[in-house]
Amino acid sequence: MNKINVIIIEDELLATKRLQRLVANIECLKLLGSYQYLINAKEILASGGVNLMILNIQAQGSETLRFIKSLSNPPFIIIVTHQREFAADGFELEVIDYILKPSLTQERFEKAINKIGNFIILQKNKQLDQIIKFKDGHKSLFINSGHIFYIKALGDYVQIITKHENHTVSTTLKDLEKTLNEKGFVRIHRSHIVNVNQIKAVDAIQVSLKNNLKLDIGLKYRNNLYSIMGL
Template structure:
């Protein structure tokens, strides 16, 4: 696991020392500072990316709960307090955990494990979203199962009656949906409808004329009612390059 930058905001010295001792037992926890009030911690929050705050609720000046409401969503909070009546308030503002003092190592470990799982889940989601953005895909039902197809691998679609053939760089897939339904699912600009039966990936076009489009050694016809649209799209690609 990558390093987790954390700070302690705690005005009771024994509790602060105990938290520091617990933190030292976890190699991936990097303690960036200890503070006795929210105001004292402001500078480090501006100069460092803090992932996790061990935050006392009863603090001089601004309370821990009031401060937690102002934090960025990416900063996790584990509340520390001697009072059970604050638990509901703590969870209402989406605190990761709520630990009663004096904090045992066992209870501290449980809170850290909870944070680690939440962090791992969030990183997985972010990675998945990044991959989807960088390499978009669609799911298509083929042979009673859903198949994931990356758009960059699709060469063209061909309508055949009540089903659709999807030609990728390596395979051909068959799905029961119309070419129009498929076109509506695809991002604008990546594919061009050249015929009532053909939808082609613009980046896979290797040549074209007034009547055909080439995708490697495959020649696909340009429909009579699509000439003007296809000509505009293909000439804009030609001029761009």
Template sequence: MINCIVVDDEPFAIGLLEDFIRKVPFLELVQTCENALEALEILKRGNIDLMFLDIKMPDINGLDLLKSLKNPPVVIFTTAYSEFAVESYNLDALDYLLKPVPFDRFLRSVNKAREYIEIGRAGSNADIPVEKAELDYFFVKANYQILKINFSDILYLEGLKDYVKIYCGPKAIMTNQSMKHIESRLPSASFVRVHRSYIVSLDKITSITKNRVVIGDKHIPVSGGFRDSFFQLIEKNL
């Protein structure tokens, strides 16, 4: 069960979200709050997994409320104003719903929240890494949203100066998360770094030469610092 609160100064908006939440079996509405100060009191008690948060409210707006929280719950913004979308994602909001929110859009958003929250719970159980929870996917922030990527879809990853490209086909998913962080999320039995700027999926390798890994039409360099460990791994599977 996912415990949630609604923070909004508009009674109609609160009522609509209450109705939506009642329709979703895995959501439990703990409290509705008409302003940020009420929300702060509820959040101090802990045990809130998800917050539906309006932006334009009296005294303290939703963006400032989120900025003030040291350990915020997962946040889905609900607002009539599209111009705050970029700032909301810079604050790590999971989603941004424009009012009036249709139920199908709400449902997609809370399903995404459930997957995100379950990953956190799985990763905290017995302090084990996420990959050992036997998940076959992970999430990345890209294009002002959070995307689910199946490990089996990944061909290779390319690290550039300020972002990483994840190739899952002809198009790449770009994220500003670091290569090191993403590498820590990948199952080590299936992915290997062959270059400072490249991680490849072992399953997707077409052929290997002395200095190149070929995946489809892409020729990926194998650098000296990673060559020995890479070929030792390959030799174990010969």
């Protein structure tokens, strides 16, 4: 596992030192800083460099929860507290773990960190599932399916139109069609295969994509498209 950058937010000195020891005992964790109050950590959280926040639910518990909810891109969160009553709220906010202080041991803490490791692995596997391989002669092109708007025929070639750039590959829509159907794409015309997730609107003759491009719908493909889109 890569290094996980950690901050601690805890208003009790002895509890802070204990958390620092627990963090130091796990090789994959790197402590960036310890803070007495949430407000002191706002700047480092805004930097985007924090992967894990370990915090105590402080005096006004509801304010702590509101602070977590206000984060636009929150890191992983482990709550370590004496206050049992906010557990349901914490899990609703998708904190990675909620540990009551009497139960806080090195073993219990490592169990919480392992949850983060498992989540990271799942996310990486999910990202790999989204990668489509396009064969082009003796080389292979790997593109994240979520970046593709559509693919159009160019004779014995196809052009892959993505959010960032276009790619021309030596293959045909017919050869790609079956594989792409399983990846969330649909053929709407003899010249076009479209990423279903990029469709913004469908009318009788055209599909509008999220990049505002409009593509014609071929009569042969209309019923299948309508079925997939629930029309």
